[in-house]
Amino acid sequence: MIFAKSHLDLHNIRNNVERVKKLSDNVVGVGPLGVGLDGLLTWIPGAGELYSLGAGGLIIMDAVRARAAPMIVIQIVAIILIDTVAGSLPVAGKVADVLFTGHKWSADMLINHMDDTIYFEGSRKEVQGTAEYRDLLARIQAGKEKRRVVFLG
Structure with a gap:
């Protein structure tokens, strides 16, 4: 691993x-x-x-x-x-x-x-449906969040 x-x-x-x-x-x-x-x-x-x-x-x-x-x-x-x-x-x-x-x-x-990195356990496909990911994505698109996102799956 x-x-x-x-x-x-x-x-x-x-x-x-x-x-x-x-x-x-x-x-x-x-x-x-x-x-x-x-x-x-x-x-x-x-x-x-x-x-x-x-x-x-x-x-x-x-x-x-x-x-x-x-x-x-x-x-x-x-x-x-x-x-x-x-x-x-x-x-x-x-x-x-x-x-x-x-x-x-x-x-x-x-x-x-x-x-400065936000880590999500699981693959992108698994995480995309979560409310936490949707909220983060909205903050990034609004320019309020400039952190890197990494999926651990």
Whole structure:
């Protein structure tokens, strides 16, 4: 099962993304700044890049599972690649990897996108007859609602 089929799946995706975000960029927090495994492992040759790609891969997979818009997935991939490449550079890259919180940025982008999406359990055909869907459709057509609609069926 690659795609989320229920609101419970979406809840689990959100929890996974929050966990990766915290581990990667905020295990040790000092005021508004934090350092996570991504920043700590960058000082071990190869380990930082492997961690960055692995953690980023989890966020990307969760974006696909949550049926994020293709442009959001592309932006998340770009951020993860920049974060990984920056961390592989000598000295300056190590400092940049500590300061550039790519996993946090990507995770926040996905969570905000999920918050701006209305998910319906079931297929479009199953949901079209419900009063909730008709009300939402009327609000969208009236210009009162600009959220994305995704059917989980």
